[in-house]
Amino acid sequence: MTSETSHGPSEDWMDLPETAELIHDQHAVATAYDEMAAAINRDWAGTEPLVLPVMLGGLVPAGQLLPRLLFSLQLESIHATRYGGGTRGGELNWVARPRSSLKGRSVLLIDDILDEGLTLKALVKYCHEEGAARVGTAVLVRKKRDKAPAIEADYYGLEVPDRYVFGCGMDLYEYHRQLPAIYAI
Ligand SMILES: O=P(O)(O)OC[C@H]1O[C@H](OP(=O)(O)OP(=O)(O)O)[C@H](O)[C@@H]1O
Ligand SMILES: Nc1nc2[nH]cnc2c(=O)[nH]1
Numbered sequence: 001m002t003s004e005t006s007h008g009p010s011e012d013w014m015d016l017p018e019t020a021e022l023i024h025d026q027h028a029v030a031t032a033y034d035e036m037a038a039a040i041n042r043d044w045a046g047t048e049p050l051v052l053p054v055m056l057g058g059l060v061p062a063g064q065l066l067p068r069l070l071f072s073l074q075l076e077s078i079h080a081t082r083y084g085g086g087t088r089g090g091e092l093n094w095v096a097r098p099r100s101s102l103k104g105r106s107v108l109l110i111d112d113i114l115d116e117g118l119t120l121k122a123l124v125k126y127c128h129e130e131g132a133a134r135v136g137t138a139v140l141v142r143k144k145r146d147k148a149p150a151i152e153a154d155y156y157g158l159e160v161p162d163r164y165v166f167g168c169g170m171d172l173y174e175y176h177r178q179l180p181a182i183y184a185i
Helices: 026-044 059-068 118-129
Strands: 022-023 050-055 078-081 093-096 106-114 132-145 157-158 182-184
Touching: 022 026, 022 157, 026 059, 026 078, 026 106, 026 157, 050 059, 050 118, 059 106, 059 132, 078 118, 106 118, 118 132, 157 182
Parallel strands: 050 078, 050 106, 106 132, 132 157
Antiparallel strands: 022 182, 078 093
């Protein structure tokens, strides 16, 4: 393994738009995951939850948080999208619901970003309607907007300005989800 691969990619290949601005670097993101995981470990140990990354963006934060969670859990996913490949939200479109029954379960949703909060609000409602006993929400970033989101997340790692952000699961026209830091255009 070269030193470059062990410390993450260099920035040479990234080909970011000229207007992209770094908002949170890789180190800040890693610290945020540590802090979120510590809080979730404190609150969810012993509940044997069903953890549901909200696809697609929730895949990356879930992949980072899961190895930090020190209790027994099951993993599935839930897939709904409101932005498609664009930068403006619309109606929520369902792609896939969890395969297992949520009845009586503790369910923890993991997503990349809370913006208007409409996606998370709809998914929390869905989980309750399916009979979940407890529904928790964890997002890597919360966008600072003038208007409060439709729902707050139980856990968030970092705040971002009211701009379109990408990296750490969040796409820019369906690219750049794998970037280890957070950028804005
Ligand atoms: O708080 P909101 O304004 O509802 O926005 C947040 C949602 O937007 C993004 O999903 P998107 O619809 O872009 O799908 P993706 O996960 O495939 O990127 C993100 O992953 C959240 O799920
Ligand atoms: N990639 C990305 N997805 C979002 N979904 C809601 N807001 C955003 C955002 O700022 N960036």
